[in-house]
Amino acid sequence: xxxxxxxxxxxxxxxxxxxxxxxxxxxxxxxxxxxxxxxxxxxxxxxxxxxxxxxxxxxxxxxxxxxxxxxxxxxxxxxxxxxxxxxxxxxxxxxxxxxxxxxxxxxxxxxxxxxxxxxxxxxxxxxxxxxxxxxxxxxxxxxxxxxxxxxxxxxxxxxxxxxxxxxxxxxxxxxxxxxxxxxxxxxxxxxxxxxxxxxxxxxxxxxxxxxxxxxxxxxxxxxxxxxxxxxxxxxxxxxxxxxxxxxxxxxxxxxxxxxxxxxxxxxxxxxxxxxxxxxxxxxxxxxxxxxxxxxxxxxxxxxxxxxxxxxxxxxxxxxxxxxxxxxxxxxxxxxxxxxxxxxxxxxxxxxxxxx
Amino acid sequence: xxxxxxxxxxxxxxxxxxxxxxxxxxxxxxxxxxxxxxxxxxxxxxxxxxxxxxxxxxxxxxxxxxxxxxxxxxxxxxxxxxxxxxxxxxxxxxxxxxxxxxxxxxxxxxxxxxxxxxxxxxxxxxxxxxxxxxxxxxxxxxxxxxxxxxxxxxxxxxxxxxxxxxxxxxxxxxxxxxxxxxxxxxxxxxxxxxxxxxxxxxxxxxxxxxxxxxxxxxxxxxxxxxxxxxxxxxxxxxxxxxxxxxxxxxxxxxxxxxxxxxxxxxxxxxxxxxxx
Numbered sequence: 001x002x003x004x005x006x007x008x009x010x011x012x013x014x015x016x017x018x019x020x021x022x023x024x025x026x027x028x029x030x031x032x033x034x035x036x037x038x039x040x041x042x043x044x045x046x047x048x049x050x051x052x053x054x055x056x057x058x059x060x061x062x063x064x065x066x067x068x069x070x071x072x073x074x075x076x077x078x079x080x081x082x083x084x085x086x087x088x089x090x091x092x093x094x095x096x097x098x099x100x101x102x103x104x105x106x107x108x109x110x111x112x113x114x115x116x117x118x119x120x121x122x123x124x125x126x127x128x129x130x131x132x133x134x135x136x137x138x139x140x141x142x143x144x145x146x147x148x149x150x151x152x153x154x155x156x157x158x159x160x161x162x163x164x165x166x167x168x169x170x171x172x173x174x175x176x177x178x179x180x181x182x183x184x185x186x187x188x189x190x191x192x193x194x195x196x197x198x199x200x201x202x203x204x205x206x207x208x209x210x211x212x213x214x215x216x217x218x219x220x221x222x223x224x225x226x227x228x229x230x231x232x233x234x235x236x237x238x239x240x241x242x243x244x245x246x247x248x249x250x251x252x253x254x255x256x257x258x259x260x261x262x263x264x265x266x267x268x269x270x271x272x273x274x275x276x277x278x279x280x281x282x283x284x285x286x287x288x289x290x291x292x293x294x295x296x297x298x299x300x301x302x303x304x305x306x307x308x309x310x311x312x313x314x315x316x317x318x319x320x321x322x323x324x325x326x327x328x329x330x331x332x333x334x335x336x337x338x339x340x341x342x343x344x345x346x347x348x349x350x351x352x353x354x355x
Numbered sequence: 356x357x358x359x360x361x362x363x364x365x366x367x368x369x370x371x372x373x374x375x376x377x378x379x380x381x382x383x384x385x386x387x388x389x390x391x392x393x394x395x396x397x398x399x400x401x402x403x404x405x406x407x408x409x410x411x412x413x414x415x416x417x418x419x420x421x422x423x424x425x426x427x428x429x430x431x432x433x434x435x436x437x438x439x440x441x442x443x444x445x446x447x448x449x450x451x452x453x454x455x456x457x458x459x460x461x462x463x464x465x466x467x468x469x470x471x472x473x474x475x476x477x478x479x480x481x482x483x484x485x486x487x488x489x490x491x492x493x494x495x496x497x498x499x500x501x502x503x504x505x506x507x508x509x510x511x512x513x514x515x516x517x518x519x520x521x522x523x524x525x526x527x528x529x530x531x532x533x534x535x536x537x538x539x540x541x542x543x544x545x546x547x548x549x550x551x552x553x554x555x556x557x558x559x560x561x562x563x564x565x566x567x568x569x570x571x572x573x574x575x576x577x578x579x580x581x582x583x584x585x586x587x588x589x590x591x592x593x594x595x596x597x598x599x600x601x602x603x604x605x606x607x608x609x610x611x612x613x614x615x616x617x618x619x620x621x622x623x624x625x626x627x628x629x630x631x
């Protein structure tokens with residue numbers, strides 16, 4: 001169902017009402033037009049925003065924290081239950097990345113109960129992007145700057161008013177709390193939104209084109225066709241293996257089970273983000289590693305995102321958020337790597353067979 | 356799973372047997388019996404230290420305790436080798452895919468082991484020997500670096516290699532005065548001179564260090580074994596053991612979830628298959 005606001009109410013009224021009884025995550029302004037994801041007890045008008053683009057922190061950190069206590073040795077005491085939460089202003093790149101984490105942590109051999117609890121207790125309120133960062137390239141990986149699925153509630157602002165849509169049963173239920181502020185959106189408003197989305201998309205497509213990335217290019221074929229290319233060695237030459245691209249990535253899900261001791265000295269275990277760029281990532285006890293060279297580790301990151309996940313899940317393990325480009329101190333731009341892979345790919349430029 | 360995910364079942368080291376100067380067999384008794392199939396692995400955890408993946412070397416028919424044969428080679432195994440009987444450890448598992456033993460029924464099975472890799476193979480062998488008449492023939496070819504580094508030395512005296520249904524041969528890379536057996540790499544006893552086999556429909560199962568697996572597989576293919584009938588125990592840095600943490604990915608597979616046992620045709624096209 002698509003709603004809009006009654007004249008008597010402002011969007012803030014809806015946001016304040018939705019945040020009631022829930023821990024709030026929303027964007028707060030930050031230097032250079034970037035914004036941060038901030039945690040609060042309620043929606044703070046004037047401080048919080050829905051954001052024009054995605055924040056610096058990846059959404060995954062709310063479900064798969066950088067460091068998560070897993071348990072104490074020989075102690076099956078249950079962890080404190082998580083509070084109900086609401087995240088405002090989720091952008092499509094982040095939302096789409098949850099499909100990867102859901103697949104890994106919910107749909108495999110065993111379900112991660114902490115991840116499941118975090119997902120179950122978090123209401124996701126997405127909003128359309130109203131701007132783009134220099135590093136954004138979601139249209140090159142089959143995404144678009146607005147959410148089409150995976151959200152509980154989507155809020156899209158237009159000059160004529162906002163369109164509020166439920167995307168799940170619990171989203172619809174939450175909207176019942178504010179139903180008195182809403183009326184069904186009319187066709188004119190929806191047409192305005194559709195037009196606005198087309199324009200937003202065109203700007204992003206233009207930005208991607210300037211980097212040589214066109215919508216619909218088969219990046220799986222590009223990666224696989226460029227597997228033997230020199231590009232991996234060339235691009236990774238300046239890589240310092242800091243792992244920032246892994247950590248900041250909205251889809252990277254690898255982790256380490258780390259054993260240590262709790263404050264009282266009792267053995268305990270934590271789950272920490274890990275990075276496949278690290279030379280020790282795949283190393284076995286005997287010292288062997290399937291990827292001894294940095295170029296291979298660098299390539300492996302693209303392998304996982306542009307070959308493994310498309311094959312296993314039918315989806316790239318990259319949503320075009322551009323965080324890796326922003327975070328890289330060697331200034332490696334993922335778009336340049338992809339463009340070079342497209343250029344070097346033997347699969348995409350296969351001989352027609354008339355030899 | 357009664358135990359919280361990622362946390363081990365408490366267990367005790369019941370017995371420690373020295374196999375070689377750097378390999379010991381640990382008998383582990385978990386608080387709750389752990390039932391596994393030959394080829395599956397467990398994560399053995401040391402409180403506050405870490406954990407590492409191992410395939411048990413004992414019979415899968417026993418679940419009250421399990422034996423794990425471990426070489427001292429890294430941080431966790433070094434600590435483990437300094438532990439004693441009665442010490443507390445933890446077990447997570449079993450994990451992964453076992454040997455498809457039903458597919459082996461009625462066929463000739465060649466077991467090729469190298470060094471400590473004979474641990475998992477012992478578990479399989481104990482399973483096979485239990486019902487030896489189900490199989491056309493079971494052949495074992497085992498290679499160690501020196502006579503001193505042969506694991507399960509007493510196994511030779513069990514009489515398994517008598518009676519024809521079981522054909523066992525050992526080799527060492529380098530001999531000493533105590534050794535009157537064959538000297539040479541494992542591949543040297545996979546030749547026609549020392550291995551009379553029905554490669555076309557036989558099953559080969561191999562476990563050992565990567566370099567041995569690499570040349571061993573080449574030899575088996577040369578002898579006529581089909582890629583789909585060569586079963587390899589692959590090893591990577593399996594950490595979570597349930598296909599989540601990402602460390603052990605091999606192409607489209609996670610070794611912990613889809614392996615650790617693979618047929619050669621499933622994995623042959625991966626670059627750097629053998630970590631060499």
